[in-house]
Amino acid sequence: MALVAMLLAVPAWAQEKSADAPAAAASAAGHEAEKPGLFWMPDAISTYGEGVDDLFLLIFWITGIAFVVVEGLMLWFLFRYRNREGCDKAHYTHGNNKLEVSWSLATVAVLAFIAYIQMVGDSSWLTIKTGYPEKDGVVQPGTFVVRVYGEQFAWHFNYPGKDGKFEDQRHSFKSSINAIGLDEPAKDKVLPKLVVPENVNILIELNSLGKYDANTESYTHPVLHSFFAPNLRLKQDLVPYHPGKIWFKIKQGTAREGKKYEIVCAELCGEGHSNMHAPFLVLSEEDLAKELGYDWKTAVPEKFPEPVHYYQEQKEAE
Amino acid sequence: MTTETKENVATEDHAEHHEMGFWGKYVFSRDHKAIGMQFMMTALFMLFIGGGLALTLRMRLAWPEAEFMGIDMKQFGGETYNVLFSMHATVMIFFVIIPFLVGAFGNFVIPLHIGARDMAFPFLNGLSYWIMPLAGFVMFGGILLEGVEAGLKSGAFASGGWTSYPTLSVIAGYGQTLWCISLIIVGTSSIMGAVNYVTTIVKMRAPGMTFGRMSLTVWSIFITAILILFGTPVLTSALIMLILDRHFGTTFFTNDGQPLLYQHLFWFYSHPAVYIMILPGMGIASDIISVFSRKPIFGYKAMAAAMAGIAGLGFIVWGHHMFQSGMNPYLGTYFMIATMMIALPSAVKSFNWLGTLWRGNIHFTTPMLNALGFISMFIIGGLSGIFMAATTVDLMIHDTYFIVAHIHYVLFGGSLFGVFAGITYWFPKMFGRMFSETLGKIHFILTFVGFNCVFFPMHIVGAAGLPRRYAAYVGEGASKTWAHMQPYQQFMTVSAIVLGLAQVFFLIALIYSAIWGKKAEKNPWKANTLEWTLDSPPPHGNFHPDLPTVYRGPYEYNSGLVEEDYLPQDRLLETSSASAGGDGEDSSGEGTA
Numbered sequence: 001m002a003l004v005a006m007l008l009a010v011p012a013w014a015q016e017k018s019a020d021a022p023a024a025a026a027s028a029a030g031h032e033a034e035k036p037g038l039f040w041m042p043d044a045i046s047t048y049g050e051g052v053d054d055l056f057l058l059i060f061w062i063t064g065i066a067f068v069v070v071e072g073l074m075l076w077f078l079f080r081y082r083n084r085e086g087c088d089k090a091h092y093t094h095g096n097n098k099l100e101v102s103w104s105l106a107t108v109a110v111l112a113f114i115a116y117i118q119m120v121g122d123s124s125w126l127t128i129k130t131g132y133p134e135k136d137g138v139v140q141p142g143t144f145v146v147r148v149y150g151e152q153f154a155w156h157f158n159y160p161g162k163d164g165k166f167e168d169q170r171h172s173f174k175s176s177i178n179a180i181g182l183d184e185p186a187k188d189k190v191l192p193k194l195v196v197p198e199n200v201n202i203l204i205e206l207n208s209l210g211k212y213d214a215n216t217e218s219y220t221h222p223v224l225h226s227f228f229a230p231n232l233r234l235k236q237d238l239v240p241y242h243p244g245k246i247w248f249k250i251k252q253g254t255a256r257e258g259k260k261y262e263i264v265c266a267e268l269c270g271e272g273h274s275n276m277h278a279p280f281l282v283l284s285e286e287d288l289a290k291e292l293g294y295d296w297k298t299a300v301p302e303k304f305p306e307p308v309h310y311y312q313e314q315k316e317a318e
Numbered sequence: 319m320t321t322e323t324k325e326n327v328a329t330e331d332h333a334e335h336h337e338m339g340f341w342g343k344y345v346f347s348r349d350h351k352a353i354g355m356q357f358m359m360t361a362l363f364m365l366f367i368g369g370g371l372a373l374t375l376r377m378r379l380a381w382p383e384a385e386f387m388g389i390d391m392k393q394f395g396g397e398t399y400n401v402l403f404s405m406h407a408t409v410m411i412f413f414v415i416i417p418f419l420v421g422a423f424g425n426f427v428i429p430l431h432i433g434a435r436d437m438a439f440p441f442l443n444g445l446s447y448w449i450m451p452l453a454g455f456v457m458f459g460g461i462l463l464e465g466v467e468a469g470l471k472s473g474a475f476a477s478g479g480w481t482s483y484p485t486l487s488v489i490a491g492y493g494q495t496l497w498c499i500s501l502i503i504v505g506t507s508s509i510m511g512a513v514n515y516v517t518t519i520v521k522m523r524a525p526g527m528t529f530g531r532m533s534l535t536v537w538s539i540f541i542t543a544i545l546i547l548f549g550t551p552v553l554t555s556a557l558i559m560l561i562l563d564r565h566f567g568t569t570f571f572t573n574d575g576q577p578l579l580y581q582h583l584f585w586f587y588s589h590p591a592v593y594i595m596i597l598p599g600m601g602i603a604s605d606i607i608s609v610f611s612r613k614p615i616f617g618y619k620a621m622a623a624a625m626a627g628i629a630g631l632g633f634i635v636w637g638h639h640m641f642q643s644g645m646n647p648y649l650g651t652y653f654m655i656a657t658m659m660i661a662l663p664s665a666v667k668s669f670n671w672l673g674t675l676w677r678g679n680i681h682f683t684t685p686m687l688n689a690l691g692f693i694s695m696f697i698i699g700g701l702s703g704i705f706m707a708a709t710t711v712d713l714m715i716h717d718t719y720f721i722v723a724h725i726h727y728v729l730f731g732g733s734l735f736g737v738f739a740g741i742t743y744w745f746p747k748m749f750g751r752m753f754s755e756t757l758g759k760i761h762f763i764l765t766f767v768g769f770n771c772v773f774f775p776m777h778i779v780g781a782a783g784l785p786r787r788y789a790a791y792v793g794e795g796a797s798k799t800w801a802h803m804q805p806y807q808q809f810m811t812v813s814a815i816v817l818g819l820a821q822v823f824f825l826i827a828l829i830y831s832a833i834w835g836k837k838a839e840k841n842p843w844k845a846n847t848l849e850w851t852l853d854s855p856p857p858h859g860n861f862h863p864d865l866p867t868v869y870r871g872p873y874e875y876n877s878g879l880v881e882e883d884y885l886p887q888d889r890l891l892e893t894s895s896a897s898a899g900g901d902g903e904d905s906s907g908e909g910t911a
Contacts, residue, residue: 039782040778040779040803041714041781041782042783042799051710052714055708056711056714059705063701066701067698067701071694071697073672074671074672074690077675077678077680078680078690081611081675081677081678083681083682087679088612089679089876089883090612090679090876090883091678091876092614092875092876092877092878093613093614093677094615094616094873095616095618095619095620095673096673099673100617100620100666100669100670103665103666103669104665107662107665107666108662111658111659111661111662111704112658114658114704114708115658118654118708118709118711119651123710124710125647125650125651125710126647128710130647221485221573223486224483224485224577226717230714230799233714234713235713235714235716237643237644238644239577239643239644240485240572240577241572241575242577242578244644262797262798262799264785264797265785266717266785267717268400268478268483268486270397270400270477273400273787273789274399274787274789274791274795275796309573311572
């Protein structure tokens with residue numbers, strides 16, 4: 001019964017993201033339900049998010065039907081062919097090759113369909129993972145560019161500043177007022193939250209930073225994190241020493257809703273893993289300019305600087 | 319609660335043996351049956367360690383800031399939480415499921431099923447068991463060195479998850495090194511066992527026991543042993559590289575090395591390891607379903623071929639664990655297609671189980687119920703696998719509770735129900751007494767319901783994106799996105815307590831049945847395989863004075879050739895030799911060879 005009650009309460013999703021007590025789920029049910037996400041999923045706000053949900057739904061129906069048919073048949077057989085008085089013979093057969101071949105082919109057809117459908121369209125795997133707004137390694141004009149740094153256990157978001165150029169990053173530059181260690185921190189904007197405009201391509205570079213260890217007076221190896229924005233339907237690990245890239249575009253009209261989203265870490269990164277999250281906001285151009293302190297469109301960086309890793313810094317120092 | 323159980327690992331391992339009467343006569347035995355039961359008892363003991371860890375972390379997730387009976391749930395957050403789930407998974411995978419399915423049933427069943435007096439290398443066999451407790455001591459060595467509380471503070475226990483990805487595992491405390499060494503020992507034990515199984519099956523089958531007449535249990539363990547032989551050395555190499563990176567200044571996975579290299583090596587073993595943990599269950603369930611449907615297994619050759627197919631394809635799909643790892647996305651497409659392919663043999667097996675039940679004469683004994691539980695839960699686990707195999711859907715559900723639901727449907731719903739089926743099925747041969755049907759059925763129902771109540775809701779919260787390996791989803795410093803799903807957490811935890819109590823009940827039922835159960839006859843299930851022609855329990859050396867001669871496959875139920883509805887593999891029929899081979903239409907060729 002408890003499970004049923006919970007299932008009924010599920011559409012309460014999406015309204016009360018700031019709820020911080022278990023009881024809030026119950027009270028949230030009273031609020032007006034606007035555009036609940038698919039099933040229990042949070043709203044999809046990226047251009048490819050709904051395509052991802054559609055595929056989820058398609059597989060849900062295919063596997064759901066398979067589940068009902070197979071488990072249903074099994075229950076029926078268990079009932080129909082149960083051992084009874086006066087009926088203790090079983091049908092003697094070792095199988096049927098025609099049947100084997102036909103159900104194998106049917107399964108292959110369904111699996112091939114699922115494999116094919118995810119490789120085509122605007123929400124295909126390669127579109128999401130390789131469709132960067134770049135040409136020959138140069139960022140396309142009109143792209144909003146951010147460098148994201150993950151460290152144990154915080155996110156830092158580095159915006160290029162008025163000059164449209166990212167500052168070089170070094171562990172040795174880090175200080176209490178220069179959290180990620182930028183060469184000239186005043187020239188860039190660094191925020192503990194991700195703010196983006198809607199309806200433009202957004203390109204993000206993912207970097208992982210080491211943590212200062214007071215015992216050895218040096219920085220540890222950076223560790224794996226994973227950039228997970230449930231509302232974007234996007235996840236990508238931050239691989240130490242190997243900066244990665246992601247791109248997405250926010251659907252028009254998202255900024256108007258003014259909701260608070262979250263970036264969380266989805267790859268175990270140590271003690272504070274579950275506390276490693278950051279606010280994620282979609283803003284109108286004016287609000288964004290206010291947050292950043294400049295108009296991002298005036299100058300867009302063409303390239304990300306070559307990373308210099310901590311072990312390289314140490315070698316240089318020697 | 320956890321503190322106590324963890325300490326017990328080191329001290330009570332042997333006491334357990336005293337109680338069960340194994341110390342002395344059986345402890346350093348080279349008899350495959352005794353070794354099989356040693357594996358079983360050890361795995362059963364570790365099941366409760368792993369279960370205790372699981373319940374502790376479930377309590378923490380449901381009520382992260384509460385206090386129960388003087389135990390403050392806050393202490394199980396942060397690094398302690400990481401230790402809890404890392405140890406839970408490591409214990410369950412390497413010290414429970416693999417020892418149960420491969421160590422216990424492999425040892426106990428293979429010689430009995432193929433008509434051999436023992437394993438090919440009895441000493442190696444004993445050794446493969448005895449280095450397992452050693453591995454356990456190393457894994458939890460921190461308890462011996464520092465005790466639990468101090469050990470938790472100084473990093474004496476591995477906390478990097480059962481995957482232990484670098485670079486986190488490179489900078490972690492010394493428990494990580496202990497974990498690596500322990501798994502190298504476990505891997506060595508696995509290899510010793512696997513060498514034994516393969517040799518025994520290839521060289522020591524009784525006269526007339528062709529490959530085509532082997533039971534599917536033997537087939538499944540044969541294939542599993544081959545998987546172990548190919549996969550384990552790769553894991554061992556990754557672990558050695560990790561130790562070198564940690565202590566000897568190499569940079570395989572750091573600096574100008576490649577962190578993803580470890581993931582590739584790890585999953586090259588650990589994906590096949592998932593099949594190592596499910597294939598023997600499939601074999602056991604196949605045999606049990608045929609026996610209690612009183613009907614030959616449907617599509618014997620397809621069943622064996624499907625297991626071989628799963629094993630072969632199992633080595634080319636590992637990258638589906640790494641879709642979001644930063645691996646080249648084009649490789650992701652390849653691994654997606656390969657993973658879709660591996661769904662086929664699993665589907666074929668499910669259809670064949672259905673075919674076996676069809677027009678059978680189904681007896682709902684405890685082993686049968688557990689085997690049916692295995693099949694129905696494995697189907698759910700298999701179907702949910704298609705979601706995460708789809709690269710774009712995986713963008714959302716990777717590293718969420720959807721994955722946790724999936725692995726538990728396969729490894730608990732699958733493997734552990736297979737274990738319960740196997741224990742209750744061979745219990746008469748192991749202990750000479752019947753497993754109490756009443757207690758067995760109560761245990762099955764409690765476990766089946768409890769299991770689904772714990773793990774089904776994980777699909778729901780997982781689809782919502784709830785990340786795994788989080789110490790809390792509400793309270794101070796926690797992410798806000800999933801706070802409204804806390805009632806699910808509490809429901810799952812309450813169900814988990816029921817599930818845990820059901821296993822305590824199983825232990826009681828097992829001890830009760832071993833002592834006061836009904837005396838078992840030679841062939842209580844009226845089954846065909848060779849162990850049922852022997853006394854319960856069989857004597858040392860099994861077959862006396864001569865080895866049996868095998869005339870047919872193991873699944874001749876209701877063949878119409880004899881009055882009874884079963885026809886043991888070694889019974890010679892006078893009437894006609896060619897057709898009475900009874901191998902069925904598709905294996906008669908092998909029968910005459």
